[in-house]
Amino acid sequence: MPTRRTKRGAERTPLSGDHDVLICGASFAGLSVARELAGSGARVMMIDRYEVGERQTSACAAPTEWLQNMGVAGSMRQTFDQLVIHTPHGTSRYKLPWAFSTFDYRTLCELLDDQNDASFETAKVDGRTGNTIHTDRGDLTAPLVVDALGWRRVLAAPGYQPPDAPLSRGLEVHPHGSSDDLEIWIDRRYVPAGYGWSFPARDEVRVGVGSFDPRFHVKDTTVLLAEDLQRDAVRYQGNWIPHKLRDSTADGIFFAGDSAGHCLPLTAEGIRTAFYFGIALGRELRGVVEGRSTRAAALAAYHAFSAQHEWKFRWMLRTQKAVPRVPPRLLAPAIRAMGAQRFVNWSFDHYLNIAPPSFAAGVSPVARAGEPVAA
Secondary structure (H helix, E strand, O other), rough: OOOOOOOOOOHHOOOOOOOOEEEEOOOHHHHHHHOOOOOOOOOOOEEEOOOOOOOOOOOEEEEEEHHOOOOOOOEEEEEEEEEEEEEEEEEEEEEEEEEEEEHHHHHHHHHHHHOOOOEEOOEEEEEEEEEEEEEEEEEEOEEEEEEEOOOOOOOOOOOOOOOOOOOEEEEOOOOOOOOOOOOOEEEOOOOOEEEEEEEEEOEEEEEEEEEEEEEEEHHHHHHHHHHHHOOOOOOOOOEEEOOOOOOOOOOOEEOOHHHHOOOOOOOOHHHHHHHHHHHHHHHHHHHHHHHOHHHHHHHHHOOOOHHHHHHHHHHHHHHHHHHOOOOOEEEEHHHHHHOHHHHHHHHHHHOOOOHHHHHHOOOOEEEEOEEHHHH
């Protein structure tokens, strides 16, 4: 196994070299790509501005079966089979057809990192010229380059920037404490278009507010929600969250995770989709390095795989835009009506199947020319 050690300070020596695959970004998507390349014999280099598992940027929760199938169940902190939804005019409790778990970010990343045999270096990606990636430590080259760097989409042509962009804004605090309930708030007292949440994680509670409108500043209302829950507003973290699917390939570069908009509108769930599309990309790249496919074929196949999900993302975005228009007095009865167990099972199962956990075990939901995609 290659030696992996984050370089800091004087140890940040010049970095250069040619590789078979270069993965820029070492969080959920990048680590999932690297996982699929393990044992392929490819020279894989993964780089990130931060050490693996160093910088948490989400509430860190995902369907339990996804965490189990990814081999990272050891990172789970708390598991839930119910969802509590609060509105100004009532509260509903849904019995979920599948479990949802919060997890520890560093532990999950380390467990996922243990499943690959890539080399790793800390370096800030500044841009590229063709297949040469420019970093603050030097240039790296590979015929297969992955951008899993997040919503900034660093390796593409200059794109949109907040607040004039299809991005949601999220902020949360991490007070110590505990709770048995996974809760969300659809309440304009906290955010005109969006929701608040409380995600317990054993010895801390992750309390936050997400706004579908990137112009709405969420700090004051995050503090307000924490105060209403009698939680301390401490240990802040926040991020921009894409809510529109983007091209997963461009100018010969592969994009995965937030850089491809692989984050579900309405719920802002992006972890399992980063796993899902990262695995799909890793399998395409493995075919190239093992000589079963070509770079051009991999670009076409991965682009098609991502694009065929566009209608699902589009309908969720339409729902995201519709929810804030519902009069508050109608929210509670609507949510109560949707809490019928048959409807909950149907809707949540369909939602899970946008990126099904069986995919991590090698079962593909996609067909090409009438034949299942090889896992």
